[in-house]
Amino acid sequence: MEARSSDLTIEFRSDRPPADAFEAVVRELEDGLHRAGVAFDARPGGVVRVGASPVGMVTAFEPGREVTLRWYAMPWGESKDATVRFRLEPEGVGSRILWSVSGWAGLFSESPDAFPDWVAAEVIPSILGRLLPEAVGDWFTDRRVRRPGGEEARKVYRDPAFHWPNFLLILDHLPLTAADRLLEVGCGGGVFLRKALESGCRATGVDHSPQMVSLARETNASAVTAGQLEVLPGEAGQLPVENARYTCCVSTGAIGFFPDPLEALTEMCRALRPGGRLVVYAGTPAMKGTPAAPEPVASRVRFFEAAELAELARHAGFVEVRVEEPDMEPYAKKAGVPEEALGLFRGSGGSLLLLARKPVRPSDAPESR
Numbered sequence: 001m002e003a004r005s006s007d008l009t010i011e012f013r014s015d016r017p018p019a020d021a022f023e024a025v026v027r028e029l030e031d032g033l034h035r036a037g038v039a040f041d042a043r044p045g046g047v048v049r050v051g052a053s054p055v056g057m058v059t060a061f062e063p064g065r066e067v068t069l070r071w072y073a074m075p076w077g078e079s080k081d082a083t084v085r086f087r088l089e090p091e092g093v094g095s096r097i098l099w100s101v102s103g104w105a106g107l108f109s110e111s112p113d114a115f116p117d118w119v120a121a122e123v124i125p126s127i128l129g130r131l132l133p134e135a136v137g138d139w140f141t142d143r144r145v146r147r148p149g150g151e152e153a154r155k156v157y158r159d160p161a162f163h164w165p166n167f168l169l170i171l172d173h174l175p176l177t178a179a180d181r182l183l184e185v186g187c188g189g190g191v192f193l194r195k196a197l198e199s200g201c202r203a204t205g206v207d208h209s210p211q212m213v214s215l216a217r218e219t220n221a222s223a224v225t226a227g228q229l230e231v232l233p234g235e236a237g238q239l240p241v242e243n244a245r246y247t248c249c250v251s252t253g254a255i256g257f258f259p260d261p262l263e264a265l266t267e268m269c270r271a272l273r274p275g276g277r278l279v280v281y282a283g284t285p286a287m288k289g290t291p292a293a294p295e296p297v298a299s300r301v302r303f304f305e306a307a308e309l310a311e312l313a314r315h316a317g318f319v320e321v322r323v324e325e326p327d328m329e330p331y332a333k334k335a336g337v338p339e340e341a342l343g344l345f346r347g348s349g350g351s352l353l354l355l356a357r358k359p360v361r362p363s364d365a366p367e368s369r
């Protein structure tokens, strides 16, 4: 990183060819700005907004080469616009990536001394803050599993080979028919849904990762077109679905990432019809640090004891609650897990399977007894 006058340039190399690097960077930028409450319309002439207020605009957009934004001056005093540029140059089979922010001292022209103080007080600490192990660990956890995004995550969730044993285990405990309406919470790339839809059931997948929502729609494109499946962006604690719409609900490998598992289970119960079935796959602390939950994920995912998970389900309003510690090996064999990896699935390997029902009559609910 090199600073010249008030310009900031960040330059590095990537193994990705420019077309791929461009697509990935624009997607990450859009996603990151979205999380910061900024809408970035990534196209020529697109506007950058916070709520209804424009804060910038796209002045150049050349896929594979460049994006330039004009960042608007402060809405007071003598402040001047700044320029943010992202440029790509081919280098061998990869690319040279250049980010620059220029003219940003002009944003402070009303009080020129403020710029160096603002860089020291706001810019450098926020960069360093994002570089703390805690923050980088959070970022990796999000990107890989908690809110998957990026090329590698899309590849993994398009074909989650090591999740198939869980999918088969769940379907073994949840026979589906064409009469079922299935809800999956934290559906990732939609591969479980694809298998479940073979029963002829109708389904809804919910996930809070925009990249997983689009991947799940891609994975199940014909079911989406046929109206057999909808995939919705949404939070587990505030499911974007009607009350009592589903005959069954599944969540696999996701509940440990939900900020409030009780709230999520309560939402699942709300979404189920009376008598509706619940199947949730989760992990016990025995999974911590194994290839299924290595660091930095291991310290950021919640593991459950069987009794604790059962108690949460009862609190959420479920009845006929059972938690099993299934032997995963037969499912791993059935899923075609290679011989050398079967050891990871011997015994329960820290797997928990929660099975429950929504009461048929409200008077059967645990809290009304």
Ligand SMILES: C[S@@+](CC[C@H](N)C(=O)[O-])C[C@H]1O[C@@H](n2cnc3c(N)ncnc32)[C@H](O)[C@@H]1O
Binding pocket: 145, 146, 147, 148, 157, 160, 163, 185, 186, 187, 188, 189, 192, 206, 207, 208, 209, 212, 234, 235, 236, 237, 251, 252, 253, 254, 257, 258, 259
């Ligand atoms: C480890 S992945 C599992 C994906 C899929 N169920 C599978 O087994 O392949 C966890 C998924 O849960 C989603 N997720 C995590 N927290 C969530 C939340 N609070 N609300 C909705 N989805 C969430 C993530 O975005 C991710 O797609």
